[in-house]
Structure formats: C-alpha cells, structure tokens
Amino acid sequence: MKVYLDNGATTPVDPRVLREMLPYFTSKFGNASSIHQFGQESKEALEKARKQIARAINASPNEIIFTSGGTESDNLAIHGVYKGHIITSSIEHPAILNYCKHLNHTIIPVDNYGFVNFDKFEKAFTPESMASIMFANNEVGTIEPIKRLAEITKSKDALFHTDAVQAFGKVPIDVKKLGIDLMTLSSHKIYGPKGVGALYVKEGIDIKPLLRGGGHEFSKRSGTENVPGIVGFGKAAELAVKDMKKDNDKLTKLRDKMIKSLLEIPNSKLNGHPRERLSNNVNVSFSFIEGEALVLNLDMKGIAASTGSACSSSKLEPSHVLLALGIHPAEAHGSLRMTLGRFNTNKEIDYVLKQIPEAVLKLRRISPFR
Ligand SMILES: Cc1ncc(COP(=O)(O)O)c(C=O)c1O
Missing domain, CATH: 3.40.640.10 (Type I PLP-dependent aspartate aminotransferase-like (Major domain))
Structure with a gap:
C-alpha cells in the first residue's frame, strides 16, 4: 500500500x-x-x-x-x-x-x-x-x-x-x-x-x-x-x-484518530496545540529515536511522511520551529510530521497506525539513546 x-x-x-x-x-x-x-x-x-x-x-x-x-x-x-x-x-x-x-x-x-x-x-x-x-x-x-x-x-x-x-x-x-x-x-x-x-x-x-x-x-x-x-x-x-467544510470534517476526524492512537505509544508527545491546529496536521515526538530513521522505515512500507529535522549540509539540525516551542533537541530529533490531504482514506490511516508503532519499537530496540 x-x-x-x-x-x-x-x-x-x-x-x-x-x-x-x-x-x-x-x-x-x-x-x-x-x-x-x-x-x-x-x-x-x-x-x-x-x-x-x-x-x-x-x-x-x-x-x-x-x-x-x-x-x-x-x-x-x-x-x-x-x-x-x-x-x-x-x-x-x-x-x-x-x-x-x-x-x-x-x-x-x-x-x-x-x-x-x-x-x-x-x-x-x-x-x-x-x-x-x-x-x-x-x-x-x-x-x-x-x-x-x-x-x-x-x-x-x-x-x-x-x-x-x-x-x-x-x-x-x-x-x-x-x-x-x-x-x-x-x-x-x-x-x-x-x-x-x-x-x-x-x-x-x-x-x-x-x-x-x-x-x-x-x-x-x-x-x-x-x-x-x-x-x-x-x-x-x-x-x-x-469543499472546505467537507474536507475539514474528514481531515479532523482522521487527524484526531491518528493523534489519539500515536499518543498510546509510550514516551510519545504531541507537538503544537491540541485544538488550535490545522485540520490536517499531526506532529508527534517519539523519545529515543531519530525522526529520519523513522521516516526512512515508513518509506519502506510505502508511507510518505516527514520529520521536524532539516538536513543542513553536513549536520542534522533539529527544526527551528520545534526548538522555538521549547522542545528539547533530543525530542525534536525524534519528531514525525504527517500532513493529511483530501484524498487520504480511513483504510490508509488504519494501515499507517499499524506500521508506526512497529517501526518505533524496532528503532527503539536498536537505539543508543535508551
Ligand atoms: C508556511 C510556508 N510559507 C512559504 C512556503 C513556500 O511556498 P512555495 O513552495 O510556494 O515557494 C511554504 C512551503 O513549504 C510554507 O509552508
């Protein structure tokens, strides 16, 4: 998928x-x-x-x-x-x-x-x-x-x-x-x-x-x-x-379902405001792992997401946005941003919510930060 x-x-x-x-x-x-x-x-x-x-x-x-x-x-x-x-x-x-x-x-x-x-x-x-x-x-x-x-x-x-x-x-x-x-x-x-x-x-x-x-x-x-x-x-x-109302109703439901499910993973945290946020935005930090590794793992499962870290020339720097929110650099490194769209389906989200906990668990098992 x-x-x-x-x-x-x-x-x-x-x-x-x-x-x-x-x-x-x-x-x-x-x-x-x-x-x-x-x-x-x-x-x-x-x-x-x-x-x-x-x-x-x-x-x-x-x-x-x-x-x-x-x-x-x-x-x-x-x-x-x-x-x-x-x-x-x-x-x-x-x-x-x-x-x-x-x-x-x-x-x-x-x-x-x-x-x-x-x-x-x-x-x-x-x-x-x-x-x-x-x-x-x-x-x-x-x-x-x-x-x-x-x-x-x-x-x-x-x-x-x-x-x-x-x-x-x-x-x-x-x-x-x-x-x-x-x-x-x-x-x-x-x-x-x-x-x-x-x-x-x-x-x-x-x-x-x-x-x-x-x-x-x-x-x-x-x-x-x-x-x-x-x-x-x-x-x-x-x-x-x-289509704003129709799109937002659908996106908000999918977004909230994702946030609820991802926060059940131990040592995870939502970045940004729980309600005053865009209907399509999910941004969660997972302790002890690198966001890039998670994005690459998900990519192998066919899931396109992004991270809060920006790859700048030689070193990986945590996102200036997450740091500005007072998020610790280690947590900022473990962030995952997923932005939903008009064409996403419930079935896709169910698949994603099955893959992410498995990927997080796998990466934590090999993590030097634990
Ligand atoms: C908030 C914001 N401003 C500006 C831009 C840049 O827009 P464009 O890609 O059309 O140059 C982006 C794109 O990522 C954005 O998210």
Missing part, C-alpha cells in the same frame, strides 16, 4: 484542477499581453483566476498579484513595504526568516504551543516597523490569532503581512474582517500546480516591485504570466473554499 502523508510539503493536483488547465498548454497558448484573439483568450482566463482567488479571501481582483509561489510572495511583501524595521516570529518559514536576516529585524518568541507573545510583539514596534506573522505554522500546524495581531499592528500605524500558505483552504479567511494588509498564498498546497502563488495587497498600499520589466501584474511583478498554472490555481482556490 502507498500512503501519501506529506500534503504540507505539496499536494497532488486535483483532477478537476488539471482538467481546467490542460487547454492552456495546447490550443489556448497565447501570451496574456498580446492583443490578438489568442492573447485575449489567455487574458480572460487570467482575470477569471484573479476573481476566483479574490473571492476566496473576500478581496477585490485588483488586490491580487500573481507570483511564482509562496517564497516569492513572502519576499515581495517584505521588499515591497519595508521601511527600516520588520517584526516577525521565531517559527516563520525560511522564505521569511532568511529574507529578514538581511534587514533590521526583531524576532518575537512563541510559547510552548507556538503562539506569538502578544506583549513582546506590541513592544517591538518603532515608527519604521512592519510586521509579518504566519497564519498557521507548516510544521506543527498552530493557528495564530491573526485578527488580534493585525489589530495591534494597526494600532501602531504599521502594515501587517501574513504568510497564509498553510492556512488557505483550511481556515476561512476574510482579509477585510481580519484586518490583513498583505497576504501570501501558494497554489501547490491546495491541490493546484507548483510554481504559482499570489500576494494579496490591500488597495491603496503601494509596493516596490522585486522584478522589473514589461509591467505585468499592475507593474508590481513583471514577467509573462504562467497562464496554465494560474488557471489551475484559480480553480483550486474555488474548490478549496467550496
């Missing part, structure tokens, strides 16, 4: 999305900037997708800029409005943290669940500040109180950006109600194609482009638009909202 439980890394393309995309690789191949019929056909498809994305987050189409993905949108958001100081959190994606390294920045710590410290956040503002706090964390699934963080930012007359790559499609997002100024989205986490993303920029906010050229995307992101990809992203966003 093959079970894909790494939907936080990327999702398969939904067949309904692929169907929409296919004509834009063949007969409808025009450049959306061309004035002939081929071009206009692509332009219409591009604008339809812009409307679909906008509708999914209660924005206006002219507030959506298409990019090459979450990483570019994160970089563009910061580059676009940075005035001299950025406030971010210790558990952000590298697309934020590595960009901030080159800027004047303040990193706000999080508590044991991954919630940003309000008090330190509020005190970090200077007249030059902007803030960027992720909507939901990609490793432990913690959902941040975005409305409150945006309110604090507004009270300081600053701009608020959120990376909603993981939250989009799982948490209802209304940018107006939440008070978000800029927001990052990515297509390949919501059953759309890879290499496509968007940045929501609230009307009236002027951003400085990263890519300059022919003036595409309201002169905010030059480069010929990836029309098939964008068409797929639009459809995926429409489906994400339409």
Whole structure:
C-alpha cells in the first residue's frame, strides 16, 4: 500500500484542477499581453483566476498579484513595504526568516504551543516597523490569532503581512474582517500546480516591485504570466473554499484518530496545540529515536511522511520551529510530521497506525539513546 502523508510539503493536483488547465498548454497558448484573439483568450482566463482567488479571501481582483509561489510572495511583501524595521516570529518559514536576516529585524518568541507573545510583539514596534506573522505554522500546524495581531499592528500605524500558505483552504479567511494588509498564498498546497502563488495587497498600499520589466501584474511583478498554472490555481482556490467544510470534517476526524492512537505509544508527545491546529496536521515526538530513521522505515512500507529535522549540509539540525516551542533537541530529533490531504482514506490511516508503532519499537530496540 502507498500512503501519501506529506500534503504540507505539496499536494497532488486535483483532477478537476488539471482538467481546467490542460487547454492552456495546447490550443489556448497565447501570451496574456498580446492583443490578438489568442492573447485575449489567455487574458480572460487570467482575470477569471484573479476573481476566483479574490473571492476566496473576500478581496477585490485588483488586490491580487500573481507570483511564482509562496517564497516569492513572502519576499515581495517584505521588499515591497519595508521601511527600516520588520517584526516577525521565531517559527516563520525560511522564505521569511532568511529574507529578514538581511534587514533590521526583531524576532518575537512563541510559547510552548507556538503562539506569538502578544506583549513582546506590541513592544517591538518603532515608527519604521512592519510586521509579518504566519497564519498557521507548516510544521506543527498552530493557528495564530491573526485578527488580534493585525489589530495591534494597526494600532501602531504599521502594515501587517501574513504568510497564509498553510492556512488557505483550511481556515476561512476574510482579509477585510481580519484586518490583513498583505497576504501570501501558494497554489501547490491546495491541490493546484507548483510554481504559482499570489500576494494579496490591500488597495491603496503601494509596493516596490522585486522584478522589473514589461509591467505585468499592475507593474508590481513583471514577467509573462504562467497562464496554465494560474488557471489551475484559480480553480483550486474555488474548490478549496467550496469543499472546505467537507474536507475539514474528514481531515479532523482522521487527524484526531491518528493523534489519539500515536499518543498510546509510550514516551510519545504531541507537538503544537491540541485544538488550535490545522485540520490536517499531526506532529508527534517519539523519545529515543531519530525522526529520519523513522521516516526512512515508513518509506519502506510505502508511507510518505516527514520529520521536524532539516538536513543542513553536513549536520542534522533539529527544526527551528520545534526548538522555538521549547522542545528539547533530543525530542525534536525524534519528531514525525504527517500532513493529511483530501484524498487520504480511513483504510490508509488504519494501515499507517499499524506500521508506526512497529517501526518505533524496532528503532527503539536498536537505539543508543535508551
Ligand atoms: C508556511 C510556508 N510559507 C512559504 C512556503 C513556500 O511556498 P512555495 O513552495 O510556494 O515557494 C511554504 C512551503 O513549504 C510554507 O509552508
């Protein structure tokens, strides 16, 4: 049996999305900037997708800029409005943290669940500040109180950006109600194609482009638009909202079944918050073993999962997210992240829940840490 439980890394393309995309690789191949019929056909498809994305987050189409993905949108958001100081959190994606390294920045710590410290956040503002706090964390699934963080930012007359790559499609997002100024989205986490993303920029906010050229995307992101990809992203966003309740009901049940069962393994611990977490996220640490060894063992059984540790050049470093949550490095090393998706079944999860305890037991038997 093959079970894909790494939907936080990327999702398969939904067949309904692929169907929409296919004509834009063949007969409808025009450049959306061309004035002939081929071009206009692509332009219409591009604008339809812009409307679909906008509708999914209660924005206006002219507030959506298409990019090459979450990483570019994160970089563009910061580059676009940075005035001299950025406030971010210790558990952000590298697309934020590595960009901030080159800027004047303040990193706000999080508590044991991954919630940003309000008090330190509020005190970090200077007249030059902007803030960027992720909507939901990609490793432990913690959902941040975005409305409150945006309110604090507004009270300081600053701009608020959120990376909603993981939250989009799982948490209802209304940018107006939440008070978000800029927001990052990515297509390949919501059953759309890879290499496509968007940045929501609230009307009236002027951003400085990263890519300059022919003036595409309201002169905010030059480069010929990836029309098939964008068409797929639009459809995926429409489906994400339409199916959100159905998907979440199913995912939450599977997630909770997995968490309950895995915590019956002695010396195991859930990472992140038990309830304020993404419907598809399971992150558990097993003492005395290496997460990588567990991932490889599961891979041999056909199960695709990931670990909290990142392989960095020569040494294995525990995840910066787990360490920020105050998890001991040894425990962080023994973490396993499984992210469910729309196409997982109960039968698959039963199989996984049979394989994991066996793999953990086997690895503990040979563990030098016991
Ligand atoms: C929270 C978060 N932000 C940004 C990204 C980067 O997105 P992309 O792969 O589209 O560049 C990811 C992808 O893993 C993510 O999980």
